[in-house]
Amino acid sequence: MRVMLTGGAGYIGSHTAAALAARGHQVVIFDNFANAERDVPARLERLTGQKMPVIEADIRDVPAVVAALREYPVDAVIHFAALKAVGESEADPLLYYDMNIIGTIRLLQAMQQAGVARIVFSSSATVYGQPDSSPILEDFPTRVENIYGRTKLVMEDLIRDLARTGKLAAAANLRYFNPVGAHPSALIGETPRGVPNNLMPYVTQVATGARPHLNVFGNDYATPDGTGVRDYIHVVDLAEAHALALEHIVANNVSITVNLGTGEGTSVLQLVQAFETATGRKIPLVIAPRRPGDVSSYYANPALAEATFGWRAKLNVEDMCRDSWRWQASRAGINDV
Numbered sequence: 129m130r131v132m133l134t135g136g137a138g139y140i141g142s143h144t145a146a147a148l149a150a151r152g153h154q155v156v157i158f159d160n161f162a163n164a165e166r167d168v169p170a171r172l173e174r175l176t177g178q179k180m181p182v183i184e185a186d187i188r189d190v191p192a193v194v195a196a197l198r199e200y201p202v203d204a205v206i207h208f209a210a211l212k213a214v215g216e217s218e219a220d221p222l223l224y225y226d227m228n229i230i231g232t233i234r235l236l237q238a239m240q241q242a243g244v245a246r247i248v249f250s251s252s253a254t255v256y257g258q259p260d261s262s263p264i265l266e267d268f269p270t271r272v273e274n275i276y277g278r279t280k281l282v283m284e285d286l287i288r289d290l291a292r293t294g295k296l297a298a299a300a301n302l303r304y305f306n307p308v309g310a311h312p313s314a315l316i317g318e319t320p321r322g323v324p325n326n327l328m329p330y331v332t333q334v335a336t337g338a339r340p341h342l343n344v345f346g347n348d349y350a351t352p353d354g355t356g357v358r359d360y361i362h363v364v365d366l367a368e369a370h371a372l373a374l375e376h377i378v379a380n381n382v383s384i385t386v387n388l389g390t391g392e393g394t395s396v397l398q399l400v401q402a403f404e405t406a407t408g409r410k411i412p413l414v415i416a417p418r419r420p421g422d423v424s425s426y427y428a429n430p431a432l433a434e435a436t437f438g439w440r441a442k443l444n445v446e447d448m449c450r451d452s453w454r455w456q457a458s459r460a461g462i463n464d465v
């Protein structure tokens with residue numbers, strides 16, 4: 129297949145580009161590079177041997193998306209392009225409505241004009257809000273806890289509506305749990321701008337010496353060691369899931385909503401311990417107060433993804449730590465990895 133990836137130069141998009149290329153698909157990257165490094169397409173070419181066309185434009189620019197889809201007729205779009213910081217979304221809701229919701233509407237309009245009727249969408253476990261229990265199943269109630277989460281839910285609903293009314297032939301809403309790690313080649317990975325919002329990039333920056341210590345937000349949660357529990361998923365596994373989900377919905381003309389997680393909960397302290405073991409680096413910790421809005425524990429029941437398109441995560445927390453570190457160390461010019 130030929131597939132256009134909006135946000136294809138970003139963290140999850142670039143790994144999915146590599147996974148698609150490895151399965152023999154052609155990739156077209158559509159990205160405005162607002163949160164991506166310029167050399168990602170060249171790194172992807174080194175990694176995959178595939179020269180992927182790059183369209184530098186905004187998904188809200190309907191003529192630009194239509195032109196791209198006419199120049200490179202595709203079988204489907206995988207839609208990663210979005211803003212993703214919860215705190216920023218609360219500080220500037222209209223920015224998030226515009227980039228994420230309007231952006232998705234414009235993309236869907238452009239796809240309709242160009243006759244492309246299949247989409248895979250990057251959703252998030254954030255749509256479950258504070259779940260009543262874990263493991264979380266896809267039919268658990270959805271809850272909005274912040275503006276970012278609302279945009280994800282609205283975007284999912286838009287896609288489900290278009291599928292239900294026959295405007296889309298096939299669609300997959302993929303609800304990611306906590307993506308971490310990097311490609312083992314260390315050619316692509318996550319490059320957060322400023323202070324990382326997520327745990328793993330923060331840990332790797334402490335390991336390079338860029339930050340003095342890790343703040344652990346709360347050690348009095350009702351979890352085995354008191355720190356928050358999440359379902360970390362290696363980005364390479366996540367990328368593979370996109371390829372399999374896409375192949376499934378295209379082959380069967382169906383629309384699905386599925387969790388993508390490992391099904392295993394890992395606490396902050398367990399993750400730090402695994403990182404220290406995998407890398408030999410010590411991570412100094414400071415216990416800080418809980419952050420408002422943080423959930424104590426959540427993890428996926430990923431059985432539906434396995435039953436539907438035969439995917440399950442293969443990589444464990446040590447793999448995630450080792451590959452995150454290899455990537456971050458290579459960026460920091462540290463060679464003893």
Ligand SMILES: NC(=O)c1ccc[n+]([C@@H]2O[C@H](COP(=O)([O-])OP(=O)(O)OC[C@H]3O[C@@H](n4cnc5c(N)ncnc54)[C@H](O)[C@@H]3O)[C@@H](O)[C@H]2O)c1
Binds near residue numbers: 160251306
């Ligand atoms: N990383 C996570 O923890 C996580 C978890 C759940 C869901 N998601 C979702 O997965 C998707 C990808 O996340 P990521 O971590 O790879 O983020 P990212 O910021 O690395 O990738 C997003 C890409 O989209 C591009 N982009 C942003 N706005 C655009 C626009 N208007 N037009 C064109 N390109 C635009 C950026 O330049 C970037 O390359 C997002 O939709 C995000 O909400 C991410």
